[in-house]
Amino acid sequence: MQPARRRWLASAAGLLAASVAESALAQPSPAGEEQAPALPAMGSLLALPEVPLLDGRVLRPADAQGRVLVLYWWASWCPFCALQSPAMQALWQAQQSRGLWMLGLSIDRKAKDASRYLAQHGYTFPAALLTPAIARMLPKPRGLPVTVVRGRDGRVLAAESGQLFAEDIEQFARFL
Numbered sequence: 001m002q003p004a005r006r007r008w009l010a011s012a013a014g015l016l017a018a019s020v021a022e023s024a025l026a027q028p029s030p031a032g033e034e035q036a037p038a039l040p041a042m043g044s045l046l047a048l049p050e051v052p053l054l055d056g057r058v059l060r061p062a063d064a065q066g067r068v069l070v071l072y073w074w075a076s077w078c079p080f081c082a083l084q085s086p087a088m089q090a091l092w093q094a095q096q097s098r099g100l101w102m103l104g105l106s107i108d109r110k111a112k113d114a115s116r117y118l119a120q121h122g123y124t125f126p127a128a129l130l131t132p133a134i135a136r137m138l139p140k141p142r143g144l145p146v147t148v149v150r151g152r153d154g155r156v157l158a159a160e161s162g163q164l165f166a167e168d169i170e171q172f173a174r175f176l
Contacts, residue, residue, distance in 0.1 A: 076117035
């Protein structure tokens with residue numbers, strides 16, 4: 001494919017993904033309730049809570065200390081997540097031996113739906129259900145999927161809302 005056409009398609013797909021994800025997830029909020037937050041600012045500190053994983057293990061803040069962590073908000077019903085998740089799995093498989101950590105945060109309503117989806121697709125990256133307790137420290141930014149890279153020092157290195165292409169996800173390895 002020609003580079004100009006590829007860039008145009010990438011831009012159009014990104015705009016469409018962001019637009020559809022925003023409208024699909026937009027729900028009127030009750031009076032006084034806050035809307036979903038924006039993406040975390042580049043360079044901002046991103047604290048981690050203790051996170052019970054879907055496989056029964058627990059991700060503790062100390063486990064990610066001094067490591068690059070990719071946070072990935074997704075859902076089993078999200079078509080853009082379905083396109084992005086294989087690249088996230090590929091990144092996990094290729095870079096975990098170099099010290100990469102990943103945490104998929106499913107916004108599914110039921111843990112069994114998220115677990116079933118992961119198993120059906122052979123995804124092995126660590127994942128958890130985004131519970132209210134986890135969301136207090138790691139609120140899901142607007143859009144879906146959402147990908148945030150947290151550096152070894154706990155600061156945000158990258159933050160993207162909407163579907164990413166495999167080559168974009170592969171570039172996260174540069175932070176290792």
